[in-house]
Amino acid sequence: MFHSLDRNHDGQIDVSEIQQTFHSLGVYISLQQAEKILHSIDKDGTMTIDWHEWRDHFILNPLENMEEIVHYWKHSTVLDIGECLTVPDEFSEKEKKTGMWWKQLIAGAMAGAVSRTGTAPLDRLKVFMQVHASKSNNMNVLGGLQGMIREGGIRSLWRGNGINVLKIAPESAIKFMAYEQIKRAIRGQQETLRVQERFIAGSLAGATAQTIIYPMEVLKTRLTLRKTGQYSGLADCARKILQKEGIRAFYKGYLPNMLGIIPYAGIDLAVYECPDFYVTLLQTLKNTWLQKYSKNTADPGVLVLLGCGTISSTCGQIASYPLALVRTRMQAQASIEGAPQLTMLGLFRHILSREGVFGLYRGIAPNFMKVIPAVSISYVVYENMKQALGVTSR
Known part of the structure; x- marks a missing residue:
């Protein structure tokens, strides 16, 4: 060789x-x-x-x-922090013909489903604090958990998890297929795509996937924040939103979501082994560790990988969190009695004037808390699913 x-x-x-x-x-x-x-x-x-x-x-x-x-x-690694799931961006012709590509996607989707279910209470707490925490109520992690349990019991901690898991498969499939088609259209007669062209293709693919599945994001937020008995299920929630607020309600928060997703989706699919902003930084950290400390192998091991994943996802969240918070507030504000119906810029100004910069980071503590278990669970499940499906990494 x-x-x-x-x-x-x-x-x-x-x-x-x-x-x-x-x-x-x-x-x-x-x-x-x-x-x-x-x-x-x-x-x-x-x-x-x-x-x-x-x-x-x-x-x-x-x-x-x-x-x-x-x-x-x-294809050796998949990471999921409950919001962004790694989607392998390139498959060889042999992998496509043998069906290995769909096995990779299934393994990734299963890893994301188990990971999100395992960290669902922290995810719901994050959304709850994004919308309801303020200077006046001093809501913290423990208080938020206790409040949700008092209102709906232990099972209420998993509200919204069903649709959060349900949207993994269509989002991953749409993103992958759109990326393939956009790449083909951009490439034309060229043999390869330049980095900036791959970035454009990745951004457009991410935007396409998010545009199609975005109503599910709104439903996830509403179901996560619902009170006991407010909705009987997913269909009932969708029907009530449509009746009371109209079709436009399913795209509230779309603009800040796009502002966040486009650059990260571009990085996601433009760079090998760097399937999103978090994993881009992860690869940099991993390579630094390999160059300094690894003597016999290019595989840093699970613990180093998880450590790098934790650091990189934390940095990514700090950069993107304000847009995510504004998106969630916009998705939820119509369902909150007395809440002002503001635009993206209006909501930014409203938060900054009342709570300062710190107000843009409400709920980030449980988001940090779920990183290690989410990455760990997704890694373990992904590797086991690959074995079960006959997908070998080496």
Whole structure:
């Protein structure tokens, strides 16, 4: 396998040869991405890989061919923090023909479903605090949980989880299919897409998926915040919203949602192994750890991966949380008695004038709290589902 990558037969593998090999397998990576791969194997800092470095690297990670390596690097990890689920963005022609792609999507969807169900109480608490917490009531994590349990019992902590799980499959499928079609339209006669073109394709795919499933986001918020007996179920909630508020109610908060989703969806599908803003930073952290501390393998291990995932998702949430809070407030404000019906900018000004910048981060504490269990659960379930479905990572 080393000799198949050494295209000029000089006994060294360089960045261009790694890039060419990936391209021959239908995986189009940039020079910078090829450099990251090389860095994980190159131990003497020469920016080339000789036979000894190749042998030492793979002796503990035996693989039969380059295609298996590509498959592992692309599809080895899925992360879910209850809101953004990793969707593998590239599948080879062989994976498409053998049906491996849908098995990957099923494994990811199942991981997301179990992860979201396991962290649903914290997710509901986050939404509850986003809408109801203020300076005047000093609602905290413990008080919010106690209030929800007093109102509806332990089972009430899982309100809204059903539709949160239900929307995983259609969102992932629409996003993946839209990305494939948009890529094809942009590419034309080109062999590859440039990074900015992949970013555009990813952004449009994310926007397409969110536009189609957005009414489910509104229903999820309303069902999460409902009081006991307010709605008998999903259909009843949708019917009452339609009767009282009209069809436009299903797209309240759409603008801040798009402002948040478009850049992250672009990053999500524009960069290999970086399926969203959180995982983009995760990859950077992982590569830094590999270069500094890893001596024999390009696999940092579960604990390092989960640690990097926690840090990266925390940074991502800090950056995007104000838009998420405003979106949730807009989705919910019509159902709250006496709440002003404000636009996105009006709501931003209203929050800042009454509560300051801190008001834009109401509910972020339970959001932080759910990161580690959500990422851990999704990782474990994803790996087990892949085994059950016959999907091998290496």
